[in-house]
Amino acid sequence: xxxxxxxYGSVSVGYRAVNDHAQDGARLNEYRDVSxxxxxxxxxxxxxxxxxLDFYGENLGRDDMFVDFKGGAYGIGKFRIYLDDIVHNVSxxxxxxxxxxxxxxxxxxxxxxxxxxxxxxxxxxKRKNFGGMAEYSGFAPWYLRADFSEVREDGLKLIAGSxxxxxxxxxxxxxxxxxxxxxxxxxxxxYSTKTAQFGLNLLHSRFSNDNELxxxxxxxxxxxxxxxxxxxxxYTKISANGMLKQLPLGSTLSGRVSYSRTKNNVDILQSILxxxxxxxxxxxxxxxxxxxxxxxxxxxSLYSNPTKDLDTRVYxxxxxxxxxxxxxxxxxxxxxxxxxxxxxxxxxxLDYRKNNIGLDVGYxxxxxxxxxxxxxxxxxxxxxxxxxxxxxxxxTLEFRNTSLDELSVRAKYQRLNRRSHFxxxxxxxxxxxxxxxxxxxxxxDASNVDQDLFKLALDYTPAKLLDFGFEGIVKExxxxxxxxxxxxxxxxxxxxxxxxxxxxAFRIMLFADVEFIKYxxxxxxxSAAPPTFDPGAPATLTDYNWTANNRDRNYAIxxxxxxxxxxxxxxxxxxxxEKTKGTVDFSVQPGGNxxxxxxxxxxxxxxxxxxxxxxxxxxxxxxxxxxxxAFERFRFSDIAxxxxxxxxxxxxxxxYLSGYNAFTNYTTNIVYMLGTLRxx
Amino acid sequence: xxxxxxxxDLVFKGDAKCxxxxxxxxxxxxxxISKTHHGGVxxxxxxxxxxxxxxxxxxxxxxxxxxxxxxxxxxxGHKGAYLSADERSKPCLECHAGDRHLAFWExxxxxKNDVSCDNCHTMHEPARSQLRKENPTISPYTTTSRQLxxxxxxxxxxxxxxxxxKTSHHPIIEGKLDCSSCHNPHGALxxxxxxxxxxxxxxxxxxxxxxxxxxxxxxPVEENCLTCxxxxxxxxxxLLSERAPNLCQDCHDxxxxxxxxxxxxxxxxxxxxxxxxxxxxLNCHNQVHGSNAPAMRGKFFLR
Numbered sequence: 017x018x019x020x021x022x023x024y025g026s027v028s029v030g031y032r033a034v035n036d037h038a039q040d041g042a043r044l045n046e047y048r049d050v051s052x053x054x055x056x057x058x059x060x061x062x063x064x065x066x067x068x069l070d071f072y073g074e075n076l077g078r079d080d081m082f083v084d085f086k087g088g089a090y091g092i093g094k095f096r097i098y099l100d101d102i103v104h105n106v107s108x109x110x111x112x113x114x115x116x117x118x119x120x121x122x123x124x125x126x127x128x129x130x131x132x133x134x135x136x137x138x139x140x141x142k143r144k145n146f147g148g149m150a151e152y153s154g155f156a157p158w159y160l161r162a163d164f165s166e167v168r169e170d171g172l173k174l175i176a177g178s179x180x181x182x183x184x185x186x187x188x189x190x191x192x193x194x195x196x197x198x199x200x201x202x203x204x205x206x207y208s209t210k211t212a213q214f215g216l217n218l219l220h221s222r223f224s225n226d227n228e229l230x231x232x233x234x235x236x237x238x239x240x241x242x243x244x245x246x247x248x249x250x251y252t253k254i255s256a257n258g259m260l261k262q263l264p265l266g267s268t269l270s271g272r273v274s275y276s277r278t279k280n281n282v283d284i285l286q287s288i289l290x291x292x293x294x295x296x297x298x299x300x301x302x303x304x305x306x307x308x309x310x311x312x313x314x315x316x317s318l319y320s321n322p323t324k325d326l327d328t329r330v331y332x333x334x335x336x337x338x339x340x341x342x343x344x345x346x347x348x349x350x351x352x353x354x355x356x357x358x359x360x361x362x363x364x365x366l367d368y369r370k371n372n373i374g375l376d377v378g379y380x381x382x383x384x385x386x387x388x389x390x391x392x393x394x395x396x397x398x399x400x401x402x403x404x405x406x407x408x409x410x411x412t413l414e415f416r417n418t419s420l421d422e423l424s425v426r427a428k429y430q431r432l433n434r435r436s437h438f439x440x441x442x443x444x445x446x447x448x449x450x451x452x453x454x455x456x457x458x459x460x461d462a463s464n465v466d467q468d469l470f471k472l473a474l475d476y477t478p479a480k481l482l483d484f485g486f487e488g489i490v491k492e493x494x495x496x497x498x499x500x501x502x503x504x505x506x507x508x509x510x511x512x513x514x515x516x517x518x519x520x521a522f523r524i525m526l527f528a529d530v531e532f533i534k535y536x537x538x539x540x541x542x543s544a545a546p547p548t549f550d551p552g553a554p555a556t557l558t559d560y561n562w563t564a565n566n567r568d569r570n571y572a573i574x575x576x577x578x579x580x581x582x583x584x585x586x587x588x589x590x591x592x593x594e595k596t597k598g599t600v601d602f603s604v605q606p607g608g609n610x611x612x613x614x615x616x617x618x619x620x621x622x623x624x625x626x627x628x629x630x631x632x633x634x635x636x637x638x639x640x641x642x643x644x645x646a647f648e649r650f651r652f653s654d655i656a657x658x659x660x661x662x663x664x665x666x667x668x669x670x671x672y673l674s675g676y677n678a679f680t681n682y683t684t685n686i687v688y689m690l691g692t693l694r695x696x
Numbered sequence: 697x698x699x700x701x702x703x704x705d706l707v708f709k710g711d712a713k714c715x716x717x718x719x720x721x722x723x724x725x726x727x728x729i730s731k732t733h734h735g736g737v738x739x740x741x742x743x744x745x746x747x748x749x750x751x752x753x754x755x756x757x758x759x760x761x762x763x764x765x766x767x768x769x770x771x772x773g774h775k776g777a778y779l780s781a782d783e784r785s786k787p788c789l790e791c792h793a794g795d796r797h798l799a800f801w802e803x804x805x806x807x808k809n810d811v812s813c814d815n816c817h818t819m820h821e822p823a824r825s826q827l828r829k830e831n832p833t834i835s836p837y838t839t840t841s842r843q844l845x846x847x848x849x850x851x852x853x854x855x856x857x858x859x860x861x862k863t864s865h866h867p868i869i870e871g872k873l874d875c876s877s878c879h880n881p882h883g884a885l886x887x888x889x890x891x892x893x894x895x896x897x898x899x900x901x902x903x904x905x906x907x908x909x910x911x912x913x914x915x916p917v918e919e920n921c922l923t924c925x926x927x928x929x930x931x932x933x934x935l936l937s938e939r940a941p942n943l944c945q946d947c948h949d950x951x952x953x954x955x956x957x958x959x960x961x962x963x964x965x966x967x968x969x970x971x972x973x974x975x976x977x978l979n980c981h982n983q984v985h986g987s988n989a990p991a992m993r994g995k996f997f998l999r
Contacts, residue, residue, distance in 0.1 A: 066736070080870070247988055257800075278909055457947070459947040525831040541955045592861060648837065659964035677933065
């Protein structure tokens with residue numbers, strides 16, 4: 017009997033009705049296909065003496081279909097084949113005055129300032145991810161594994177572009193056709209036992225794009241303009257990893273090395289519409305760009321457990337990005353509008369190398385108290401105009417206590433000191449030279465910073481089946497020597513939760529999240545005639561400093577319930593309320609132009625309320641009925657889309673907008689019913 | 697009060713001494729383990745039984761008269777909190793330490809932070825990937841009826857749960873991405889246990905259109921996607937950690953428009969400034985991830 021191949025599972029069929037109120041229903045369906053439709057789930061399993069098969073399928077024929085078929089024989093091998101459709105809806109009913117939507121050549125009779133006459137389309141893409149894997153371990157401890165996948169992405173995405181010499185002369189949104197195919201194949205072989213593991217992996221990934229250029233009508237110059245779309249590329253990686261266990265002092269040595277190469281071959285545009293309204297030669301010093309970037313990495317980690325109470329880990333990571341792409345020099349004619357600062361344009365080839373070493377020491381004071389101290393050092397060299405070397409020193413101290421059976425405490429403190437070598441201390445010849453400003457600009461991704469992070473997590477279980485949780489994180493970055501740029505950012509995040517009950521009977525959970533996020537920055541407004549690029553100079557109406565204080569306040573409350581009301585009836589309920597509010601306060605240096613010193617009160621302000629209730633009734637052991645109701649309400653307010661207009665400006669310098677992300681409010685009611693047939 | 701002498705094995709060889717009490721009527725239904733891979737391996741190889749994980753548990757079997765029955769030698773989940781993480785992981789590693797995806801378990805942050813296998817996995821329920829789900833689902837309506845991986849991970853990672861629910865997020869709560877699409881929870885040598893050697897190599901696994909190489913590269917893009925994006929979720933579009941134009945102005949200060957402030961009276965209701973409305977800086981500098989356009993058009997990411 018035990019050797020018989022038995023099957024079990026369920027098949028569900030039903031219908032979903034949706035009543036949504038939305039000018040643009042994309043946000044409701046951003047990653048889902050929530051529409052009036054038949055719904056169904058197939059969940060089948062087969063179990064033999066030493067083998068198994070699992071098939072799962074849902075939303076068949078819908079934009080978010082998922083099919084997963086796997087199986088295997090224990091001790092011999094396993095396989096998997098899957099098809100996963102991922103839709104990304106951004107805006108339905110977007111508009112453009114251009115014709116040929118869906119192609120890479122957009123024409124049209126311009127100007128056309130009547131949006132009602134424009135063409136309508138959807139900013140939406142769908143990824144069809146088809147793939148699988150097979151692993152053979154019949155000659156264990158050796159194994160061989162192969163993975164493959166093909167990801168097709170089709171649809172329309174947004175590309176924008178300035179029309180004239182600067183935004184003052186308008187810009188236009190346009191849909192570009194997405195027709196991407198990424199084919200990935202990897203094979204790995206190795207040896208794996210409890211005391212030693214070694215694996216060699218070869219990966220090849222090819223990305224291809226049917227459209228490498230988008231031609232479109234530039235309303236400002238009434239000429240044909242060109243945007244360059246993502247180029248085809250090929251990515252190949254070979255990597256080896258290994259591990260040796262049961263070494264002296266209870267040690268485990270792990271390591272990994274990898275070499276990867278990304279390359280492509282792009283025809284360089286020999287001419288392009290320029291800000292002068294003509295299509296001059298771009299005069300590159302080569303016709304094709306043969307891009308080639310090599311990444312080399314090496315990592316090693318020695319974990320030791322010399323005594324029951326002491327464990328240590330020493331690690332080293334090395335990372336090298338070697339950019340072997342050619343430098344391209346463009347020497348377009350003077351006055352063509354294609355020069356860079358009135359001279360030739362020379363591309364920059366960015367390399368960087370990172371060396372990282374670190375040490376963790378964990379000590380168990382007793383059964384209930386454990387402390388872990390860590391030090392992490394990074395030395396990064398890069399080819400960049402402002403900072404060429406960055407050194408990070410990070411110190412961490414973590415403490416865990418479980419003295420009280422019902423209370424577990426985890427506390428962590430982390431201190432990061434980053435120091436970078438600044439190259440632009442002598443930039444510019446004088447305060448009247450715009451380059452002079454670079455002496456004072458420190459970009460936050462590499463500038464000197466002192467960071468403090470505090471984290472406290474409490475888990476309290478005062479009674480059986482009753483849990484309280486608290487987590488508080490305060491993280492502050494002080495960008496020490498920054499005159500212009502981000503000067504400070506700070507995150508204060510608090511998460512509370514309470515849960516009661518047994519998941520197999522009745523369990524209810526409540527959570528409440530509060531987050532305060534701040535970004536402070538200082539900037540210099542400098543005019544063109546004659547400017548003062550010295551932030552230390554007294555302010556004038558055209559040349560002055562100003563600061564921005566960005567604040568994000570995020571709140572969320574969630575309630576969930578699972579209840580086996582009777583032996584036949586099961587109820588699941590969920591409700592979430594979220595509110596986010598973004599603001600910016602500006603302050604202008606006294607003497608500067610404070611006419612526009614008006615705060616922003618709506619930077620991505622959003623309120624979202626969702627509620628769902630589902631009941632499942634077992635008519636018999638085989639037949640179940642499920643009914644559910646869901647409600648969602650989303651409101652969005654942002655200075656960049658409130659009071660939206662499809663055209664800004666007038667005449668040739670009109671900006672043509674598409675309605676992208678502008679009308680995302682929705683309210684929806686969803687009801688669904690499902691019949692499920694189970695078989696054992 | 698002691699195991700019936702005539703009891704028969706129900707799932708594993710030699711499980712009669714356990715299943716004579718823990719039978720089909722028991723709640724929770726422990727015998728559902730027969731439908732899990734452990735049940736399959738037990739039937740196929742006959743080397744797995746209740747004692748493999750719970751220990752011989754002699755004191756549990758011979759209940760002293762008049763006293764509460766002692767627990768088995770080893771129990772898991774909430775009830776096993778009195779055991780150390782290593783003790784609870786020990787029986788699992790007896791078989792699984794040789795699995796290739798557990799090769800870096802010792803180098804991982806979970807082991808360092810006293811996480812054990814039973815914190816995430818449940819053995820008796822035939823759930824997807826045997827993942828433990830101790831709390832009700834709290835999320836908007838989803839079109840999938842699968843138990844999703846993030847519900848197990850966010851039992852501990854509360855900050856991540858909050859970010860996954862934000863307006864702008866990867867399709868994780870919709871079931872289209874799992875936490876293990878990017879992280880190896882069983883340990884890795886990379887930062888935050890990501891599956892690739894660097895953040896950028898991980899992101900371009902799916903976003904292959906951003907792989908380049910580009911004639912005109914944007915330095916922070918080349919070093920770390922997380923300089924501008926928060927991969928789990930954000931209240932700002934495109935997972936940006938801060939809103940444009942402020943995010944861009946944190947690095948770009950220059951004469952005229954980069955150094956100007958775009959304030960509350962510059963929206964559609966006010967001056968309709970094209971450097972603030974719609975997508976702000978990206979209205980013109982659209983190709984911030986890198987451009988192969990020629991000359992000035994590519995240098996400033998305009999085409």
